[in-house]
Amino acid sequence: MNKRGHVLNAILLAIGVGFVLEPAADLETARTIIEISVPIVLGALFPDVDTAFGRHRKTLHNLPVLVVVFAYPFVFGNLQYVWIGVLSHYVLDVIGSKRGIALFYPLEREFGLPAGVTTSSDYADLVTVIITGVELAVFWGLNTALSGVEFDVLRFVRGLGL
Ligand SMILES: [Zn+2]
Numbered sequence: 020m021n022k023r024g025h026v027l028n029a030i031l032l033a034i035g036v037g038f039v040l041e042p043a044a045d046l047e048t049a050r051t052i053i054e055i056s057v058p059i060v061l062g063a064l065f066p067d068v069d070t071a072f073g074r075h076r077k078t079l080h081n082l083p084v085l086v087v088v089f090a091y092p093f094v095f096g097n098l099q100y101v102w103i104g105v106l107s108h109y110v111l112d113v114i115g116s117k118r119g120i121a122l123f124y125p126l127e128r129e130f131g132l133p134a135g136v137t138t139s140s141d142y143a144d145l146v147t148v149i150i151t152g153v154e155l156a157v158f159w160g161l162n163t164a165l166s167g168v169e170f171d172v173l174r175f176v177r178g179l180g181l
Contacts, residue, residue, distance in 0.1 A: 020108075020115035021138045022064065024147050028111055029063035029104050030056065031148065035155035036103065039162055055100045062088065062104020066112075080109060081124035107154055114150060115143070 020028075036059070037052030038044070065088075069079040088105050091098035112120050112131075115138065119131020136146040 020111040024111060024115065024138060024143060025063045025108055026060060027144065028107055028147050028151050029060040031151045032103065032107055032154060033059045035151070036158060039155065039159045058098070058100040059104040062101035063108045065105055066108045076112065076118065076129065077121040077124045080112060080120035082122050110154065111147065111150060
């Protein structure tokens with residue numbers, strides 16, 4: 020997938036995630052979309068930095084990098100939402116070309132699909148939009164499931180008298 024596809028995906032993703040987090044379609048929804056759009060777009064652009072530093076589709080296209088970016092908000096209190104862009108970049112690269120990505124780098128093996136919709140295809144944008152829709156459905160599902168879990172954890176902690 021090229022930069023255009025990654026940015027299109029990230030912007031649509033930010034709008035969708037904004038509505039998942041703040042479904043009321045009010046000022047808070049708009050504020051959330053603005054808050055998360057830049058981090059998600061930056062996250063979606065980040066993996067291809069390995070075209071200049073490291074080896075493309077390996078050095079910054081793997082699960083250890085995703086774990087580090089995901090952990091940042093918990094450890095340092097910054098880089099919130101960047102992981103969404105990074106993860107979505109991986110998904111688009113796996114689906115958007117026949118070549119895969121080295122998910123377990125430094126292991127060399129690249130994981131991908133046997134077929135792909137290349138960036139030169141007339142359907143590239145359509146496929147990007149469809150993939151974004153599927154990602155949003157998954158995010159909505161996870162968000163719904165995890166908010167319940169969070170509540171239970173809180174109740175458990177309160178139950179301990181902490
Ligand atoms: Zn890439």
